[in-house]
Amino acid sequence: MTPKTSNKLSGVESTATDSAVESTTFTQYASENMGLFVGIVTRVTTGLLVARKAILKAAKWTYASVTPIGWLCVALVIAAIPLGLILHWIEFTVAGGVALLLLVIAVPFLLGGKSYSVDFSLPEDRVVAGSDVHAQIVVKNVSARIELPGQIDVPIGKSIKDISVPLMLPGQVFTEDVQFPALRRGVIEVGPVMTIRTDPIGALRHEREWADVKELYIHPLTVSVPSTSAGFIRDLEGNPTANLVDSDISFHAIRHYAPGDGQRHIHWKSTAKTGELMVRQFEESRRSRMALILALNSSEFATEEEFETAVSAVGSLGVRAIRDGRDLSVITSAEIAPGTKKVVRSIRSLSVLSSRSLLDELCRVEASDSAMDLNQVCAMTAQALSDISIVFIACGSSMTPKQLQHIRLRLPQDVAVVALLCDPGDEPRYRIFSGVSVLNIGILDDLRALLSRYNG
Template identity: 50%
Template sequence: MPRFTIARKADALAQTARGGWRALASNVTAVGWMAIGFAGVGLPLGLALRWIEVSVAGGASVVLLVTALPFLLGSNAFAVEFAVSADRVVAGEPAEGRIRVTNSSRSLQLSGRLDVPVGTTITRLPVPMLRGGAHVESPLEIPTSRRGVIDVGPVRSVRSDPLGLMARVREWPNVRRVYVHPPTVTVPSTMSGFIRDLEGSPTQNLVDSDISFHAIREYVPGDGQRHIHWKSTAKTGRLMVRQFEESRRARIAVLLGTNPLEFATPDEFELAVSVAGSLGTRAIRDGRDVSVLVSGSSRGIRKLSSTAARFLLDDLCTVDLDESASVLHELSTQTSRQLPDLSLVIAVCGSVLGFKQAARMRSTLPSDVAMLLVVCDESAAPGFKEINGTPILTVAVLDDLRALLSRRVE
């Protein structure tokens, strides 16, 4: 036989051996490597030194490794499908997933398990032996007791020996995201008692179309024909058009501080998040021009989505206490710089700073900007007061917000 043929076959055999070793090594767990260590080192060393205990441990490791190998035989022909009951739920509402495992082959598949990441935990679901084409379904509990974002998946199927020395793992990359929204309540339409005096009043800005008439001016190319003032045109012999004063439209900012120095307890912060969510979603559903801002890390500012109520609540799921975040009056200062055309600022704070915030925040806002402060204090009696012309609501539970605002509207 030619030498190059022998060399080529030897090379092919070596590649096959290396591939087999890599495949086997990838299926060995940490416990399995310990057993391999005892078998490869302990057994020869024990025999050489006539150390009975080490020899027995090494021999037992060899037996266990050989026994574990049959559990890796055969294909991992599972097909895994999973779904969740809802992508968005309110904290406290039930939510669950369903996982369906199907044996997509014609042969019998040995039992195994599924590892399903649910948020920061891993749920293990047993999979029994399945005949060809058979399937099994398992419920999956999703914890929704607290606000947050929960990623379900990717699912991993694991088939291993009883001692966990070796395991075959296959991963399905699909991930389902579940938003656990903060609880909210329905408040009166856009807090009418606080902004009705802001709507419709004329400003000093002149526009070509509005309600409040200002004066007549000469026509310039581009003016709409429907605003031509024909009586003045007839008198002057030149085209004249009406000019208007821009009517004021309430632009609202809802501010939420996230510095733990402002809140007595984590539950008080959760109440503040729910209050901000209730006010923001009401303004969005009323079609108002609203911005919801929270203090971000490193003294920054974060603007939450306000294009739709569900997107705002999605963003509120990700808001957490941050020791590096600015306190509320600093957030108010940044807001007045970034949004200079505000009409109303609604600030939501905790009980630690409470009423002390009112004067400091008022000084950061222009005099023509109205302000409402909502203090979340679980130990206080709900109520309404004014300090130096600034209305202040105190809420102990979320339902207090609806009651106080309804009373204000009346």
């Protein structure tokens, strides 16, 4: 250890070390009294800073730990006891004393809880609407002392699940199964898990977060649709159209050679018979792309149940198409800022990379008054997708025949249009109106039978 030296000469004080030290400090005061004054000021300033930090920490702890009942007790202690002593009102003095006693008794209940090790597991982060969700919480006392009973809160969406933790010995493990219903489609946040310390009357309360927030996807209810349903075109290479092209796989006719035609399409037998060059002509083959359009405007649904049925119908058709490897597009109205609906038009294409990604996207869709109506969505879909061959439109019972007719005019004439009218109070029906195949769905199970009839 390097010895430390101190020199005082003409009011100069310095501290230095030997030459092996890289840096030194040299301080000079005008006089010894000034040096003493500066030292006192420095110590006082440091003490004030420490006191300020302690006061702020105590104030923060008090604000976070004292409940409204606790503040009432504090007010009684501050006001009732002096008032009772001054006015000689024994009732005020007793009330203030009882409030002080309750605060003193409540303090030990906040002790502990920091020695917990909390593990919250959610085995399944994706479930179907209407099913039950099972989770597990494991609490361990990792300290060498006894932990008093406490409480753990598990936020589940807008609700909270309370779990009582018993008195735990050192190293003891407490396991609790958490079960709650997933009633409605959507995405809910589970967590963070919080340990709660509070007294019997709730005057003081201390919370500590442990686990992270987990997202739980509640998928819409779907039904299995056979691969032979939904009007799919089952040609491996695509569906030949009425458009004639010079190169494809669907042969149409033979015509005279024109400059620019490829030599590999020359039909030599016809050329030999006619004495002129003849080439093959083909029909353009097009892949069968299916578009699913989901209405999001609230005016197009009479009830929330109709909207949920429409989402389930789109999910059922989309899952079947993805599993069959079909070309698919799922279109909805994009979110439009309030006040800009008249000047802004926008559609959104949901992810169809997998059945899971599509159902995840459908968990987040919600009906809104600011969403575009189907008439505008279909018009933009026809502009964005030029290769669609069949369109399914999922909407509610509020859609009138006149509105369906306008929607049909927005789509190309060579595209088959099927409207899924979701009305839980109606019987399943199949009818054709103005070039639109209308399927009235009372319950989701009606979709399978109606699609089979449509194919027939």
